[in-house]
Amino acid sequence: MSFGLGAYEMTLLTTIGIGVTLALSLNLITGFCGQISLGHAAFYGTGAYTAAMLTKSGVPFVLAMLAGGAMAAAVGIVVGLASLRVRHDFLAITTMGVSFLFVGVVRQQEALGGELGVSSIPDHGFGKFGFMLLALVIAAAVALFSIYLKRTWMGYAFDSIADDEDTARTVGIDVGQYKLTAFAFGTALAGVAGGLYAHQVRFISPESFGFIESITILSMVVVGGIGSVGGIIVAAVILTMLPQWFQFIEQYKLLLYGGLLFAMMRFSPGGLAALTRKALDQIRSRQPT
Amino acid sequence: MLLFELFVQGLVQGSIYALIAVGLTLVYGLLRILHVAHAGLFTLGGYVGVIVTNETGSLFFALLVAMIGVGIVGMGIYKLCYQPILRYPPFVALIASIGLFIAMEEIYRLVFGPYGISFNEPPLPASVELLGMQLKSAEIITMVGSGVLIGALALLSARTRIGIAWRATVTVPEIAESFGINIERVRYLNFFVGSALAAAAGVMVAVLNNLVEPTMGSVPSYKALAIIVLGGLGDVRGTLIAALALGIIEAYGTIYLGQFLDRDAIAFAFLIIVLMIRPQGLFGRALA
Numbered sequence: 001m002s003f004g005l006g007a008y009e010m011t012l013l014t015t016i017g018i019g020v021t022l023a024l025s026l027n028l029i030t031g032f033c034g035q036i037s038l039g040h041a042a043f044y045g046t047g048a049y050t051a052a053m054l055t056k057s058g059v060p061f062v063l064a065m066l067a068g069g070a071m072a073a074a075v076g077i078v079v080g081l082a083s084l085r086v087r088h089d090f091l092a093i094t095t096m097g098v099s100f101l102f103v104g105v106v107r108q109q110e111a112l113g114g115e116l117g118v119s120s121i122p123d124h125g126f127g128k129f130g131f132m133l134l135a136l137v138i139a140a141a142v143a144l145f146s147i148y149l150k151r152t153w154m155g156y157a158f159d160s161i162a163d164d165e166d167t168a169r170t171v172g173i174d175v176g177q178y179k180l181t182a183f184a185f186g187t188a189l190a191g192v193a194g195g196l197y198a199h200q201v202r203f204i205s206p207e208s209f210g211f212i213e214s215i216t217i218l219s220m221v222v223v224g225g226i227g228s229v230g231g232i233i234v235a236a237v238i239l240t241m242l243p244q245w246f247q248f249i250e251q252y253k254l255l256l257y258g259g260l261l262f263a264m265m266r267f268s269p270g271g272l273a274a275l276t277r278k279a280l281d282q283i284r285s286r287q288p289t
Numbered sequence: 290m291l292l293f294e295l296f297v298q299g300l301v302q303g304s305i306y307a308l309i310a311v312g313l314t315l316v317y318g319l320l321r322i323l324h325v326a327h328a329g330l331f332t333l334g335g336y337v338g339v340i341v342t343n344e345t346g347s348l349f350f351a352l353l354v355a356m357i358g359v360g361i362v363g364m365g366i367y368k369l370c371y372q373p374i375l376r377y378p379p380f381v382a383l384i385a386s387i388g389l390f391i392a393m394e395e396i397y398r399l400v401f402g403p404y405g406i407s408f409n410e411p412p413l414p415a416s417v418e419l420l421g422m423q424l425k426s427a428e429i430i431t432m433v434g435s436g437v438l439i440g441a442l443a444l445l446s447a448r449t450r451i452g453i454a455w456r457a458t459v460t461v462p463e464i465a466e467s468f469g470i471n472i473e474r475v476r477y478l479n480f481f482v483g484s485a486l487a488a489a490a491g492v493m494v495a496v497l498n499n500l501v502e503p504t505m506g507s508v509p510s511y512k513a514l515a516i517i518v519l520g521g522l523g524d525v526r527g528t529l530i531a532a533l534a535l536g537i538i539e540a541y542g543t544i545y546l547g548q549f550l551d552r553d554a555i556a557f558a559f560l561i562i563v564l565m566i567r568p569q570g571l572f573g574r575a576l577a
Binding site: 257 | 321323370373374377379380381382383384385387388389390391392393394395396399511514515518522551553554555556557558560561564565568
C-alpha cells in the first residue's frame, strides 16, 4: 500500500508537506495580514519541542502534535501583542529578536537538552506511508483553509489591514483583534508543522529553528509571491526539492537562497505570482483580436 | 576588580558595535532602509585588512585600503541594489538586503574557505598594565580608534559644506533638494562613510581575535539592528549610547545571566523589553 513509492520519495514528500504547511502558515501573518515576521522558525521550534517532550513522556503522537500547535499559538499571541505596539521595520526587528531569543533560551535549558537537542523521539506509529499522507493532508487542508479565509469577512479585514492599517481602523475594523487572530492561526499551524518535523527526523536541536530557518520560510513566501497561495505552494515545493535533487547544490544552498531572495526583491517584488501574471498578460496581448 | 574589568571589556565591544551601527543608522536616517548587508561589508573589511597586512606588512596601510575599498563597494551596493527598489514598500529592501547578506557570507566562505584566515604575525601583541589590570594594546587602539573615527564623523557633519548638506537632506529631503543639494551625491557619500566605518570595525575585530571568518558578521549584523532601534532609528547620538550600553550590559550579562540566556540573546531580550515600553526606542522622539 505505498503506490510504488520508495522510502526516499516518501521522505521527500513528507518534507514537502511540512514545507508547504510552514510557508502557508507564515503567509497568513505576512501575506494576508501584512505583518512582517522574521521569527517564524521560533514557533515552528516551539511546536517541535513541545510535541517531542510530550511524546517522550508517553502522550500519543497526534495529541502531542496538537498540543505543539496550541503552545506555539500561545507564544504567537504574546509575540502578536508586539505587533500592536510596533509596526513595519520595528516589527521586523522585534520578530527577528524573537528568533534569536528562542534559540538563545532553548540552548541554555538542560531540561530541553541544551545545545545537544532532544534525541530518540518516539515513533509516530503511522508508518512511513501513513505519515507522508498525514503531512500532505495537513498541507492540503492549510491550503484550502487559506483560500477559504481569503473570501470570508475576516479575509477582507486582513486585506484592509495589510493595505492601510489606519484607514482600516477608521472604517471600524478592530485592527488589534484581527492581527492577534492572524498571529494565532499562523503560529498554531507552524507549531503543528514543528510536531510533524520532530517526529519525522526524531532528533531536534536549537540550530534547526534559528534565524536562517526563519529566512528560509520567508524566502518561500517571498519567492512564491507574498499573499499568493498558489505561488507559495509552488515555491515551497521547488525550494524544498532543489537541494535534494541536486546534491551538489547542498554546498551552495544558502548562496542560492540568498541570491534568490535578493534577485526576487530586486527584479520582481511580487514573486512568481507576479511573474506568471505578467507572462500571461503578454501572451494575451500578443493574440490578435 | 572584576566589575571594572568587565566594564572595560564592555567598552571595547561597545566601540565595535558603535562603528558598525553608526553606518547602519545613517543609511536608515536617509533612506529608511534596514541595511542588513552592512555587516557583510564589516566582514569584507576584516578580510581586506588581514590580506593587505599579510602582503605589505603595514596594518595602518591595510586599514586605509579596507576603509576606502569597502566604502566604494558600499556605494556600489546602493547603486545596484537599493536605488532601483526605493519606490517599493520598505520590507522589499529589507528582504533584498537579508538575501544579499546571506549570499555575501556564502561567497566569503567559498572564496576564502570555511575556517577563516589569520595574520602571519599577530599585530599589536603587546599588553599594557593599566589601573591594576592587563589590557592588550589592540583593545586600547580599538577604543581610541573608534573615538577618533566617530569624532571625525562629527566634525565632518558639523563643519563642512557636504556635512551640512547631508544633515539637511536627512531632516527634510524635499526642501534640501529645492536648495540645490544633489541628493544622489549625499546618498553616495552616506554609503561611503558608513561602509568605511564598518570596514574599520572589521579590521579591529580581525586584530582583536587574530581571525576573520565568513560568519563573523552574522551576529553583529542583527545586533546592530537592535542597537539602532534602541537608539531611535536614524539618531546617531542615541545609537552611540545604545552601542556602548549594550556592550557593557552584555559583558555583565554573560556573567550574571549566563544560565538563562546566551550572550547573543541578551541584546534582543533588552530590545524587546525596551520596545514594549517605549515603541520609539530609548532615545527616539515619540511619533506625532
